[in-house]
Ligand SMILES: Nc1ncnc2c1ncn2[C@@H]1O[C@H](COP(=O)(O)OP(=O)(O)OP(=O)(O)O)[C@@H](O)[C@H]1O
C-alpha cells in the first residue's frame with residue numbers, strides 16, 4: 097500500500113487546469129522528486145494534499161484513510177507536513193524560537209507559548225536537537241531574518257520536520273541558493289529523511305539535484321502526470337527529455 101495516493105485529483109483556476117485528474121503516489125521511505133516546468137501544477141498538487149485549499153474533484157488517501165476534506169491541522173497530526181516555495185519563517189524570532197513554535201503547535205500548545213517560554217525544557221531540548229540535525233545549532237540564537245538564504249531554506253525544512261511527519265513535502269528547497277550550496281543542503285535533508293525512515297516528496301527544478309538524490313521521479317506537465325519512474329528510466333524517457341528538459345534548455 098502506498099503511504100499517499102491521490103485519485104483523479106482535480107483543481108481548476110478559471111480556465112487553468114492546474115491539476116487535471118492526477119493519480120499521484122508516494123511510497124514508504126522513499127525520496128521522490130516532483131519535476132515539471134513553471135506552471136505545471138506541482139505546487140498546486142502539494143497545496144491540495146496539505147489541505148491549503150480543497151480539490152474540485154477526486155480523493156486523497158493517506159495510509160489508506162480518506163483525508164480529502166480534513167483540516168490542515170488534522171493532516172499535520174496524521175503525518176503530512178510541508179515547506180514552502182517562498183520560506184514561511186518568523187524573521188523577528190530566533191532560529192530556535194521558529195523550531196520551538198512548530199513543536200508547540202504540534203503539541204497544541206501555541207496559545208500558551210508566551211507563558212511557557214523558557215519553562216518547557218523538553219520542547220527547547222527538542223528544538224536544539226532538531227537544529228543540530230540540520231547543522232544549524234551554532235546559530236540557534238540568531239534571528240531568522242538575519243541568516244543566509246541557504247540557512248533559511250534549511251530552517252524552513254527543519255520547521256516542517258519538527259512537526260514529526262511521516263511524509264514531508266519540500267517545495268524547491270534549493271531555490272534561490274548558489275549552485276555550490278545545493279549539494280550540502282540536499283545531503284543534509286536526505287540524510288535526516290533516510291535516517292528517520294520518513295518519505296520526502298521534493299519539488300525541484302535542478303536536474304542534477306533530481307537525478308542525484310531521488311529514488312523515483314514524477315514529471316508533471318500542464319496539470320497532468322507525464323511520466324513516473326526511476327532516475328534511469330526518466331533519463332531514457334524521450335517524452336520527458338523533449339517536453340521538460342527541451343523546454344528548460346530553450347527557456
Ligand atoms: N491561487 C491560484 N489562483 C489562480 N491560479 C493559480 C493559483 N495557483 C496556481 N495557479 C495557476 O495554476 C497553474 C499551476 O501553478 P503551480 O504554482 O501549481 O505550478 P508549479 O508547477 O508549482 O510552477 P513553478 O515551477 O513555477 O513553481 C499555473 O498556471 C498558475 O498560474
Ligand SMILES: [Mg+2]
Nearest residue numbers: 138139140181
Ligand atoms: Mg511551484
